[in-house]
Amino acid sequence: MALVRVVIFLKLFFLLVAEGFLINDESMSYNISLGSNLTTDTNPSWVSPSGLFAFGFYQQDGGFAVGIWLTTKPEITVVWTANRDDPPLSSNSTIELTGDGHLLLFTTYGEQKPITGQSDSESATSASMFDSGNFVLYNHSEVIWQSFHYPCDTILGGQELVVWNQLVSSVSASQYSSSGRFVLKMQGDGNLAAYPQNNYVGTSDSYWTTGTYAGRADSLSLNRNGSLYMMKSGEAQMVLNPSTSSQSRKNETIVFRATLNPDGNFVLYSHRFTNPSGNSTGMMEWEALQDPCKATGICGVNSYCYTTAGKAECRCFPGFLFFNDSRDGNFLGCYRNFADEEACSQRGLQLSYKITPFDNMSVAVFPYR
Structure with a gap:
């Protein structure tokens, strides 16, 4: 009799997997x-x-x-x-x-x-x-x-980010084991807010918030169907991604994760598996920032952020070079490739200065504001 029960359980288990x-x-x-x-x-x-x-x-x-x-x-x-x-x-x-x-x-x-x-x-x-x-x-x-x-930088389906807890981004997309430059914090005032690391004081200093003030939320919840909710005492107050409706198909399993990316954007991903040992298909379901350059401090000193094809790209100001000229290193900022003495030592009436205009640029980050 026990053997029959075991066989029935195994058949039910594999049926559930096969049906997604x-x-x-x-x-x-x-x-x-x-x-x-x-x-x-x-x-x-x-x-x-x-x-x-x-x-x-x-x-x-x-x-x-x-x-x-x-x-x-x-x-x-x-x-x-x-x-x-x-x-x-x-x-x-x-x-x-x-x-x-x-x-x-x-x-x-x-x-x-x-x-x-x-x-x-x-x-x-x-x-x-x-x-x-x-x-x-x-x-x-x-x-x-x-x-x-x-949690580190990610919550999964069925997981919550409770009040005073936070996500900290990774250094880069390939370096998970080191803390990065951005924080997503579930605050005591009922607001979920993103800040540059070591630079948050109040919600006014954040570059993205849910706007759930006055104690309207005490946790962020990701359910197993891929919906991100702001919760209060276990009840949903606001859904962050109302347009997401990914459904599993036959012979497919979906795993959802919400990650504070190295570039400071909070993103919901889905991963579809046709079987656990096979390849998976990953896709972005929702993102907090439509313009990734809105993440305060995404580019380092002497550089600026430029959005191209929906991705953030850091560029040096004229006369500056990247500290680390790689995809991940570009976020470290730039250094001068000239010295003040070069200009001061010049003789004559005309100094070799060049002023370059930048259109549609916003400079609103400490210490520039």
């Missing part, structure tokens, strides 16, 4: 017992039941970082990183859910570092990697820690 209904299902998880471990070389990850998400080591900057990723192809999409801003890990590093119930990182240099924020008194009896992208530590049936409560 298994979308961020929090009830399905890969359970990890005490003593389980991962290594960078031989066993790098724990994968969710459908294979859509994985927790473990991913390659970064010639080494490794610890995180959670969506198994998109040809490249993975990292959605969470532990110990962000730490230097890359070397090979032969190990993750272990120890016998006393702590998730620890062991490096090749003998260092031991906690991966989660659990206290010494909170001991796990197991862990789970869910198909929602949530990694959870349990003490028997009690949740003692979960990655959904500590």
